[in-house]
Amino acid sequence: MSGGSDAAESLDRPPLRTDLVPIVEAIAAADADAFVAVGDRSDDDLRYLTRFAGPDRAYALVVVPTDEAVGRAVCCAPSLFREQAEREFVSGARRRGEGDGEFYDGVAREVRTERAGDHAGERAAAVVRDLIGGDDERGDRTLLVPPSIPHDAAVYLERAGNALASTDAVATARARKTDAEIDRLRRVQRAAVAGLARAEAVLAESDVVEPTDKSAGEPRSDADRRPPLCWGGEPLTTERLRREVNAVLAARGVRDAGNTVIGAGLSAADLHYVGDDPIRPGETVLIDVSPRGPDGYHGDLTRTFVVDGDGGWERRAYLAVESAREVALAEIEPGATAASVHGEAAAELGAYGFDPSAGEGEPGFTHGTGHGVGVSLHESPSLSGAGELRPGHVLTVEPGVYDPKVGGVRLEDLVVVTEDGYELLAEYPFGIVPSERE
Amino acid sequence: MSGGSDAAESLDRPPLRTDLVPIVEAIAAADADAFVAVGDRSDDDLRYLTRFAGPDRAYALVVVPTDEAVGRAVCCAPSLFREQAEREFVSGARRRGEGDGEFYDGVAREVRTERAGDHAGERAAAVVRDLIGGDDERGDRTLLVPPSIPHDAAVYLERAGNALASTDAVATARARKTDAEIDRLRRVQRAAVAGLARAEAVLAESDVVEPTDKSAGEPRSDADRRPPLCWGGEPLTTERLRREVNAVLAARGVRDAGNTVIGAGLSAADLHYVGDDPIRPGETVLIDVSPRGPDGYHGDLTRTFVVDGDGGWERRAYLAVESAREVALAEIEPGATAASVHGEAAAELGAYGFDPSAGEGEPGFTHGTGHGVGVSLHESPSLSGAGELRPGHVLTVEPGVYDPKVGGVRLEDLVVVTEDGYELLAEYPFGIVPSERE
Numbered sequence: 031m032s033g034g035s036d037a038a039e040s041l042d043r044p045p046l047r048t049d050l051v052p053i054v055e056a057i058a059a060a061d062a063d064a065f066v067a068v069g070d071r072s073d074d075d076l077r078y079l080t081r082f083a084g085p086d087r088a089y090a091l092v093v094v095p096t097d098e099a100v101g102r103a104v105c106c107a108p109s110l111f112r113e114q115a116e117r118e119f120v121s122g123a124r125r126r127g128e129g130d131g132e133f134y135d136g137v138a139r140e141v142r143t144e145r146a147g148d149h150a151g152e153r154a155a156a157v158v159r160d161l162i163g164g165d166d167e168r169g170d171r172t173l174l175v176p177p178s179i180p181h182d183a184a185v186y187l188e189r190a191g192n193a194l195a196s197t198d199a200v201a202t203a204r205a206r207k208t209d210a211e212i213d214r215l216r217r218v219q220r221a222a223v224a225g226l227a228r229a230e231a232v233l234a235e236s237d238v239v240e241p242t243d244k245s246a247g248e249p250r251s252d253a254d255r256r257p258p259l260c261w262g263g264e265p266l267t268t269e270r271l272r273r274e275v276n277a278v279l280a281a282r283g284v285r286d287a288g289n290t291v292i293g294a295g296l297s298a299a300d301l302h303y304v305g306d307d308p309i310r311p312g313e314t315v316l317i318d319v320s321p322r323g324p325d326g327y328h329g330d331l332t333r334t335f336v337v338d339g340d341g342g343w344e345r346r347a348y349l350a351v352e353s354a355r356e357v358a359l360a361e362i363e364p365g366a367t368a369a370s371v372h373g374e375a376a377a378e379l380g381a382y383g384f385d386p387s388a389g390e391g392e393p394g395f396t397h398g399t400g401h402g403v404g405v406s407l408h409e410s411p412s413l414s415g416a417g418e419l420r421p422g423h424v425l426t427v428e429p430g431v432y433d434p435k436v437g438g439v440r441l442e443d444l445v446v447v448t449e450d451g452y453e454l455l456a457e458y459p460f461g462i463v464p465s466e467r468e
Numbered sequence: 469m470s471g472g473s474d475a476a477e478s479l480d481r482p483p484l485r486t487d488l489v490p491i492v493e494a495i496a497a498a499d500a501d502a503f504v505a506v507g508d509r510s511d512d513d514l515r516y517l518t519r520f521a522g523p524d525r526a527y528a529l530v531v532v533p534t535d536e537a538v539g540r541a542v543c544c545a546p547s548l549f550r551e552q553a554e555r556e557f558v559s560g561a562r563r564r565g566e567g568d569g570e571f572y573d574g575v576a577r578e579v580r581t582e583r584a585g586d587h588a589g590e591r592a593a594a595v596v597r598d599l600i601g602g603d604d605e606r607g608d609r610t611l612l613v614p615p616s617i618p619h620d621a622a623v624y625l626e627r628a629g630n631a632l633a634s635t636d637a638v639a640t641a642r643a644r645k646t647d648a649e650i651d652r653l654r655r656v657q658r659a660a661v662a663g664l665a666r667a668e669a670v671l672a673e674s675d676v677v678e679p680t681d682k683s684a685g686e687p688r689s690d691a692d693r694r695p696p697l698c699w700g701g702e703p704l705t706t707e708r709l710r711r712e713v714n715a716v717l718a719a720r721g722v723r724d725a726g727n728t729v730i731g732a733g734l735s736a737a738d739l740h741y742v743g744d745d746p747i748r749p750g751e752t753v754l755i756d757v758s759p760r761g762p763d764g765y766h767g768d769l770t771r772t773f774v775v776d777g778d779g780g781w782e783r784r785a786y787l788a789v790e791s792a793r794e795v796a797l798a799e800i801e802p803g804a805t806a807a808s809v810h811g812e813a814a815a816e817l818g819a820y821g822f823d824p825s826a827g828e829g830e831p832g833f834t835h836g837t838g839h840g841v842g843v844s845l846h847e848s849p850s851l852s853g854a855g856e857l858r859p860g861h862v863l864t865v866e867p868g869v870y871d872p873k874v875g876g877v878r879l880e881d882l883v884v885v886t887e888d889g890y891e892l893l894a895e896y897p898f899g900i901v902p903s904e905r906e
Contacts, residue, residue: 072510083726083742086846088616109828110835114740143828178526178618182634196620273719280714280724283707288521288723302552304521304762324742390547390581397548408524 044210046325047123048079049203050137053093054101056199062172063162065093065197068150068183074405075176075200077326082118085111088150088180092157093137100136102161106153109143116141151183155190164191176200205402205410206422212446212455214327215403215424219444219456221282222319222329225275226458229292229317230335232274233464236261238311238338258308259337268292269306271317279321287328289320289407298334298438301397311338314347314437320407328407330426331456332442335464347431347439348462350382354429355441358399358413362427362445362452368415372399375429384431393433400426403444423447424455482648484763485561486517487641488575491531492539494637500610501600503531503635506588506621512843513614513638515764520556523549526588526618530595531575538574540599544591547581554579589621593628602629614638643840643848644860650884650893652765653841653862657882657894659720660757660767663713664896667730667755668773670712671902674699676749676776696746697775706730707744709755717759725766727758727845736772736876739835749776752785752875758845766845768864769894770880773902785869785877786900788820792867793879796837796851800865800883800890806853810837813867822869831871838864841882861885862893 053065068091069076071084080091082105090106107115120139125131133139144153164171173187174197184194207215236259258265276286288304295313297303309315318332334351336344358375376386376395385394400413402425411417413425423446430440441460445452459467491503506529507514509522518529520543528544545553558577563569571577582591602609611625612635622632645653674697696703714724726742733751735741747753756770772789774782796813814824814833823832838851840863849855851863861884868878879898883890897905 083740085740086844110739112828113738175619177620180616181613181619181622181632182615184619184622194619269721273721276718276723277715280718281711283711285714285724285726286718300551301548302521302523390550406524 043213044208045122046081046210046214047134048081049135050079050093050103051100051135052203053079053199054095054137056197057093057095057174060172060174060195060197062174062195063094063164064158064171065091065174065199066154066158066179066187067091067176067200068154068179074326074409075204078204078405079200080105080115080119081122081325082107082115083326088183089144090150090154090157090183092154092161094158094161096138099138101138103137103139104157104161105139105141106144106150106157107141109145112141112143149182149186151180151186152190154183155187155192158187158192159190174199201410204404206420207404207424207446208422211327211404212422212424214323214325215329215444215446216455218284218321218323218327218329219331220329221279221284221323222321222331223456223458224282225279225286225290225319225321226317226331226333227467228278229271229275229319230333230464231466232261232266232271233259233309233315233335233337234466236266236309236337256310256312258310266309267306268294268297268309271309271315272304275317275319279319284321284323284329287320287322287407289318289322289328291318292316293438295437296434299432299434299436309337312336312340314344314439316438316440318440318442322407326405328403328405329455330403330407330428330442330444331458332428332430332440333458333460334439334441334462336462337464339462343433343436344439344462346382347384350379350384351429351431351439351441352460353382354378355427355443358427358429359445359452362419362447364419364421364447364449366419368411368413368417368419371419371427372413375399375427379429379431388432391434393431393435395429395431397430400428419447421447421449481651482646483560484519484648484652485572486519487573488517488531488541489538489573490641491517491637492533492575494635495531495533495612498610498612498633498635500612500633501532501602502596502609503529503612503637504592504596504617504625505529505614505638506592506617512764512847513642516642516843517638518543518553518557519560519763520545520553521764526621527582528588528592528595528621530592530599532596532599534576537576539576541575541577542595542599543577543579544582544588544595545579547583550579550581587620587624589618589624590628592621593625593630596625596630597628612637639848642842644858645842645862645884646860649765649842650860650862652761652763653767653882653884654893656722656759656761656765656767657769658767659717659722659761660759660769661894661896662720663717663724663728663757663759664755664769664771665905666716667709667713667757668771668902669904670699670704670709671697671747671753671773671775672904674704674747674775694748694750696748704747705744706732706735706747709747709753710742713755713757717757722759722761722767725758725760725845727756727760727766729756730754731876733875734872737870737872737874747775750774750778752782752877754876754878756878756880760845764843766841766843767894768841768845768866768880768882769896770866770868770878771896771898772877772879772900774900775902777900781871781874782877782900784820785822788817788822789867789869789877789879790898791820792816793865793881796865796867797883797890800857800885802857802859802885802887804857806849806851806855806857809857809865810851813837813865817867817869826870829872831869831873833867833869835868838866857885859885859887
């Protein structure tokens with residue numbers, strides 16, 4: 031649980047930097063003049079392109095092709111963030127050990143700071159004009175922009191004589207991960223393992239409180255009537271368990287990012303429930319941990335446990351989901367279609383008697399089998415899409431079955447597609463009965 | 469440090485819900501037909517308006533005035549999020565204890581789920597058409613939108629025959645906090661107090677390691693040459709200290725949100741430095757904790773410490789900043805101009821010999837005296853603006869002085885403007901020498 035080993039690791043870690051050449055190539059392919067992105071630190075495209083963790087107000091990136099080199103990239107940042115932008119956007123992209131040396135991808139980077147009150151879109155328009163010239167009145171420049179660029183920024187750019195065309199070049203570039211990105215993803219996933227192990231240990235340590243005389247006559251199969259588990263002398267709740275997980279994540283230097291979803295019993299069937307409920311014996315306890323690391327990459331790991339279960343619905347669901355996970359993983363290799371992975375998992379769940387394409391609120395498999403993970407928790411490729419898997423894709427495999435009247439079981443791992451199959455980014459054992467694994 | 473008391477508190481806490489009447493009024497005032505917002509869970513306007521913590525893909529809110537009631541609001545959410553949206557957007561806005569009863573502000577709310585692949589902007593356009601009719605071809609509808617609505621959503625809305633006009637009604641509504649919002653802000657600020665107390669305790673527990681023989685002859689005033697502080701048998705670093713703070717925040721049920729900024733020595737002069745540096749005796753250690761609570765509201769608290777200092781620059785800086793803080797606070801009352809608060813703080817720092825309007829990278833006071841805090845960490849009102857303070861404004865007071873060759877000192881508290889002055893949302897003691905306060 032000490033941070034020491036993680037810090038030591040960092041010495042050998044490959045530098046995290048973004049190759050801007052695909053953006054320069056996209057400009058050329060579209061016969062455009064520049065690429066412009068505008069957003070704040072919650073904009074994952076900008077985070078990926080600049081490696082600048084960014085301010086919570088809008089900033090901009092302008093990329094242009096150049097004759098003398100591959101290209102030129104300007105980050106327009108608020109002046110209070112100049113040092114951080116220089117460090118993360120400029121210095122981080124230089125070849126290692128070369129100080130003021132060459133940029134590793136041949137795209138020269140610089141920071142220009144905004145005057146207070148400047149709109150990032152206005153500032154980007156000025157940088158475009160400065161870098162590539164052209165006539166504002168004639169409107170003879172075409173800019174590639176991400177589809178969801180803020181509308182006010184788009185209007186500033188258009189009023190400055192630029193035609194806008196949207197591009198998916200950034201999403202395409204993000205889908206296949208470099209070794210440095212896989213290193214960051216693996217590290218965050220290991221933190222997720224530690225967080226989940228904490229939750230499992232707390233469940234393993236919890237005591238089953240026998241019903242008092244008053245309710246002793248009630249049928250034991252009615253989970254709602256059983257007293258909550260007791261941990262540390264107090265009733266165990268989903269919020270207490272979540273705090274235990276999140277404290278471990280924080281101690282490992284990653285953030286829970288609001289993504290630690292813990293459901294118990296009926297709330298385990300609600301995919302995004304974040305409440306505070308007592309955890310009772312016999313209930314499915316679904317724990318989904320998706321932390322975000324300091325470089326912005328996510329982990330994503332889910333296991334389901336039952337304390338003192340009666341071996342009913344949850345056992346059957348667990349076996350089905352474990353089996354669906356195996357057939358889905360077996361399908362993963364370069365060239366496989368993403369949808370075929372989902373198809374295999376769904377068919378297996380169907381063979382176990384669960385509805386493989388249940389609608390919202392219905393019992394069965396209600397979601398897709400997986401999604402890409404990177405700077406965004408959900409990104410390309412989706413396992414429901416028609417695309418083919420390629421080496422460097424990082425995605426979740428997460429079959430699950432739910433019954434709104436009982437609970438839910440989901441098992442989720444994070445894998446990277448390799449040249450000849452896949453590799454789990456971290457391993458976590460299976461078993462519906464919680465054990466001490468810390 | 470136990471979560472139990474926080475959970476108990478929640479029973480009496482005022483319900484957090486957003487009055488949509490000002491949005492309905494803004495539609496009427498602008499002679500528009502509807503209000504539309506589109507964004508994902510990082511969009512703080514949407515979080516405020518809907519109280520829906522939201523998905524990490526775009527969703528939409530449509531508000532229209534109605535004849536029979538005040539108005540009608542539709543949240544277009546992805547179908548996997550229906551239960552969460554119903555709970556947070558719809559149920560949360562009903563009068564307490566009334567179940568399916570009236571909406572507390574008279575604006576009827578409902579959730580409509582999107583088909584997979586629907587763009588939120590397209591879906592919003594369909595809802596607008598359904599709610600208010602009109603002719604797509606004629607383009608006779610005007611929609612109020614936040615300025616930074618995603619461009620692709622804006623284009624969908626325009627193509628569906630709507631003219632767009634931007635509105636600042638949401639920012640205006642957000643600036644003045646309700647009692648329920650102040651309750652959430654106070655609670656998060658208390659968690660920030662606990663996090664900061666942990667950092668201060670670690671500093672107080674740390675040992676000063678005397679230089680070994682090799683460097684014993686070096687001048688003691690050269691802070692860089694002194695060995696780092698030692699805590700728990702290992703060198704204390706900014707990252708170790710940050711993890712200690714963040715684990716306490718997590719255990720209190722709030723997130724660090726990537727905002728725990730800890731600088732030591734030279735990095736204390738860098739406003740957004742998040743690195744891993746040894747902490748040495750004699751250096752200013754600046755700790756800025758800005759967690760985010762489960763309802764989305766932020767805290768913001770900063771203190772500066774020096775372990776085994778020599779009473780030089782940092783003592784003078786601390787006195788100046790403490791004094792600037794006092795004169796700034798004395799200025800805060802309804803009707804005071806925001807800029808006058810900054811002016812008083814700056815003048816006081818100037819009187820102590822620090823440059824009150826230093827540029828980036830220069831020694832002195834390099835930033836504003838404060839900013840509003842709410843669902844966003846930085847929001848209206850800014851203490852550099854021309855506006856007047858009004859009851860319900862919640863803002864930071866955070867004078868600081870920096871010297872890029874020495875370090876930085878900042879003291880920051882969070883206050884709410886009251887009818888006759890201000891109130892600190894939480895108190896944290898002062899003192900440059902760290903103490904155990906946990």
